[in-house]
Amino acid sequence: xxxxxxxxxxxxxxxxxxxxxxxxxxxxxxxxxxxxxxxxxxxxxxxxxxxxxxxxxxxxxxxxxxxxxxxxxxxxxxxxxxxxxxxxxxxxxxxxxxxxxxxxxxxxxxxxxxxxxxxxxxxxxxxxxxxxxxxxxxx
Numbered sequence: 001x002x003x004x005x006x007x008x009x010x011x012x013x014x015x016x017x018x019x020x021x022x023x024x025x026x027x028x029x030x031x032x033x034x035x036x037x038x039x040x041x042x043x044x045x046x047x048x049x050x051x052x053x054x055x056x057x058x059x060x061x062x063x064x065x066x067x068x069x070x071x072x073x074x075x076x077x078x079x080x081x082x083x084x085x086x087x088x089x090x091x092x093x094x095x096x097x098x099x100x101x102x103x104x105x106x107x108x109x110x111x112x113x114x115x116x117x118x119x120x121x122x123x124x125x126x127x128x129x130x131x132x133x134x135x136x137x138x139x
Contacts, residue, residue, distance in 0.1 A: 011099045022089060039071055
C-alpha cells in the first residue's frame with residue numbers, strides 16, 4: 001500500500017468521524033429545540049391552570065422564575081451547540097477537500113502510470129515491427 005493510499009484511507013476515516021460528530025451535534029440541537037417547544041407548551045399549560053385556579057395562582061410566580069432560568073440555560077446550550085455545528089461543518093468541509101485532493105493526486109498518478117505503460121508497450125511493438133520489416137527486407 002502506497003503512502004498516498006494510506007493518506008486517503010486516514011482522511012476518509014477522519015471524514016466519517018466528522019460526519020458522525022456532526023450528526024450527533026445535529027441530534028443534540030434538535031433535542032434542545034424540542035425541549036424549547038416543550039417548555040413553551042408547559043408554560044402555556046401552567047398559565048391556564050394558574051388563571052383558572054385561585055389556589056394555583058400564588059405558586060405560579062416561583063414556577064415562572066424557574067422556567068425563565070431553564071429557558072435561559074436552554075437558549076445558551078442551543079447557541080453553544082449551534083456554534084459547534086458550524087465549526088463541525090467547517091471541519092467536515094476541510095476534511096472533504098483534503099480527501100478529494102488526495103484522491104485526485106492518486107488518480108493522476110494512476111493515469112500517468114497507465115500512459116507510461118502504454119508508451120512502453122507501444123515502443124516494444126514498434127521495435128518488433130521494425131525488426132520484422134528488416135527481416136523481410138533482408139530475406
